[in-house]
Amino acid sequence: MVRAEGVRKSFGHLEVLKGIDLEVAAREVMCVIGPSGSGKSTFLRCINHLEKINAGRLWVDGHLVGYRERGGKLHELRDREVSAQRRDIGMVFQRFNLFPHMTALENVIEAPTRVKRVGKQDARARGQELLERVGLGDRVHSYPNQLSGGQQQRVAIARALAMEPKLMLFDEPTSALDPELVGEVLDVMRGLAADGMTMIVVTHEMGFAREVGDTLVFMDEGRVVEAGDPRQVLSDPRHQRTQAFLSKVL
Amino acid sequence: MATDTTTRPAPPEQIRAVPVRHPGRWVAAAVIAVLLAMFAHMLITNPVFQWGFMVDNMFAPPVLRGARTTLLMTVLAMVLGVLLGVVVAVMRLSPNPVVSGAAWTYVWFFRAIPRIVLLFFCANLGALYATYELGIPFDRQLMDALGLDGDLRFLGLDGNQIFAGFTAGLIGLVLSEAAYMAEIVRAGIQSVDPGQTEAAAALGMGRGTTMRRIVLPQAMRVIIPPTGNETIAMLKDTSLLIAVPVTTELNFQLRAIGSRTFQIIPLAVASILWYVALSSLLMVGQHFLEKRFSRGSGSGETRAQRAAREADAVGSTH
Numbered sequence: 001m002v003r004a005e006g007v008r009k010s011f012g013h014l015e016v017l018k019g020i021d022l023e024v025a026a027r028e029v030m031c032v033i034g035p036s037g038s039g040k041s042t043f044l045r046c047i048n049h050l051e052k053i054n055a056g057r058l059w060v061d062g063h064l065v066g067y068r069e070r071g072g073k074l075h076e077l078r079d080r081e082v083s084a085q086r087r088d089i090g091m092v093f094q095r096f097n098l099f100p101h102m103t104a105l106e107n108v109i110e111a112p113t114r115v116k117r118v119g120k121q122d123a124r125a126r127g128q129e130l131l132e133r134v135g136l137g138d139r140v141h142s143y144p145n146q147l148s149g150g151q152q153q154r155v156a157i158a159r160a161l162a163m164e165p166k167l168m169l170f171d172e173p174t175s176a177l178d179p180e181l182v183g184e185v186l187d188v189m190r191g192l193a194a195d196g197m198t199m200i201v202v203t204h205e206m207g208f209a210r211e212v213g214d215t216l217v218f219m220d221e222g223r224v225v226e227a228g229d230p231r232q233v234l235s236d237p238r239h240q241r242t243q244a245f246l247s248k249v250l
Numbered sequence: 251m252a253t254d255t256t257t258r259p260a261p262p263e264q265i266r267a268v269p270v271r272h273p274g275r276w277v278a279a280a281v282i283a284v285l286l287a288m289f290a291h292m293l294i295t296n297p298v299f300q301w302g303f304m305v306d307n308m309f310a311p312p313v314l315r316g317a318r319t320t321l322l323m324t325v326l327a328m329v330l331g332v333l334l335g336v337v338v339a340v341m342r343l344s345p346n347p348v349v350s351g352a353a354w355t356y357v358w359f360f361r362a363i364p365r366i367v368l369l370f371f372c373a374n375l376g377a378l379y380a381t382y383e384l385g386i387p388f389d390r391q392l393m394d395a396l397g398l399d400g401d402l403r404f405l406g407l408d409g410n411q412i413f414a415g416f417t418a419g420l421i422g423l424v425l426s427e428a429a430y431m432a433e434i435v436r437a438g439i440q441s442v443d444p445g446q447t448e449a450a451a452a453l454g455m456g457r458g459t460t461m462r463r464i465v466l467p468q469a470m471r472v473i474i475p476p477t478g479n480e481t482i483a484m485l486k487d488t489s490l491l492i493a494v495p496v497t498t499e500l501n502f503q504l505r506a507i508g509s510r511t512f513q514i515i516p517l518a519v520a521s522i523l524w525y526v527a528l529s530s531l532l533m534v535g536q537h538f539l540e541k542r543f544s545r546g547s548g549s550g551e552t553r554a555q556r557a558a559r560e561a562d563a564v565g566s567t568h
Binding site: 087090097115143156 | 443456459
């Protein structure tokens with residue numbers, strides 16, 4: 001579903017990604033861990049072209065992200081084509097980024113009605129269904145500032161699911177939450193994984209990674225240091241840096 | 251729930267402390283009361299005010315028509331100024347350096363010109379060309395180069411007719427207002443969390459849809475208060491239309507009566523009262539606009555509601 005080959009990304013002189021090679025199969029859940037500044041969020045943002053990569057290749061569902069290869073040359077995609085690619089990739093942000101001037105339901109139906117031109121009636125029914133699925137069937141008419149952090153993040157997940165993505169990206173979805181609210185968001189994500197959604201999750205929740213993840217990737221200083229079965233990586237890390245990191249967080 | 255008090259100890263006795271005294275307040279009140287009394291005394295005893303005469307003339311038919319012209323001009327100039335201002339602001343934030351440079355130049359130029367100077371210039375555009383026509387640019391040179399006769403113009407308007415009176419005034423005020431509004435709108439757009447644009451982009455929304463549906467509605471909260479200021483400034487600046495001249499406007503009409511009857515003060519006071527009344531009317535409109543666009547923001551919920559909800563949330567976790 002996702003394939004990265006030698007992906008590099010620099011901000012000015014600072015090279016954040018120094019050649020990432022990864023592959024995520026359909027229905028796979030990949031968790032990405034690592035210290036802050038290791039480039040894990042940047043990599044996630046490259047996958048839906050919120051950041052432009054400087055070198056390497058990145059494919060989602062067989063299509064190059066942000067470019068088209070023609071006659072051995074790369075052509076940048078137009079804004080419209082980039083938008084079309086993003087429709088199949090859902091993203092959940094650390095700080096939720098719900099639209100504050102819209103109710104939960106309006107947040108969920110905005111993209112389907114405006115982008116996919118789904119009829120309002122159908123979109124509302126589907127939105128209601130999605131909000132029920134994340135356990136917020138009774139809060140559809142609440143504005144984001146009337147919801148707790150955990151509830152907001154669940155609306156954000158429902159909003160991403162409304163576009164029926166093939167791939168879901170989670171950028172530290174529980175890092176901005178009060179500790180007692182983390183569980184409700186992880187429960188929703190666990191449900192998604194069980195339904196066979198392909199997911200890439202940047203997280204600090206080692207328990208979730210161990211239990212739900214099919215692969216665990218440890219990144220440090222813009223490189224993939226170690227990748228493998230989560231139970232194996234967490235309990236018996238091969239690299240010293242992984243050991244050092246895990247000894248601090250576990 | 252938070253109301254479960256049976257297991258808790260009785261609340262301690264209410265505090266009844268002697269409040270801090272504020273003697274300064276009483277002194278200030280006394281001073282202001284004396285000043286107010288002096289002011290009222292002046293208004294009542296000075297015969298120059300001619301209150302009866304003022305009231306009789308304040309609502310004369312030409313003055314009422316003037317008030318209507320002033321309000322109409324204010325509303326039209328603001329609506330068109332805001333629309334043009336939004337366009338200029340969006341251009342200013344465009345990644346295209348030519349478009350953004352053009353917008354910057356527009357703001358720089360029109361903000362530099364005093365409104366009265368701009369109005370005077372607009373009023374005399376009829377002297378530049380007798381007719382203003384719509385067509386292909388450089389059509390005559392083009393046709394000459396192709397060895398053809400005639401021109402490519404579709405619509406001609408008499409310069410002296412469009413650039414006179416109300417229209418000239420409106421054009422001048424809109425051009426000037428758009429420059430100020432562009433900066434206000436730009437500040438509003440930039441005040442919106444970039445995460446909002448990212449979230450919209452991640453959902454596959456295009457730049458236009460994102461601006462219209464996500465960014466501008468949130469920018470409105472920042473845009474409306476200074477736009478209220480602009481509207482009131484515009485109301486007052488319609489008195490500059492004398493430079494065009496637009497003679498049907500409120501201040502001109504009141505002053506005309508004043509000079510005709512040699513009663514300058516009563517009509518000047520009438521003018522003051524009219525503008526205060528019209529400004530107040532516009533402020534009411536602003537209040538409702540602000541309420542409309544504060545949906546989902548902190549002020550959408552009263553403090554008491556928030557406290558109640560938070561108490562509830564805390565209670566439910568115990």
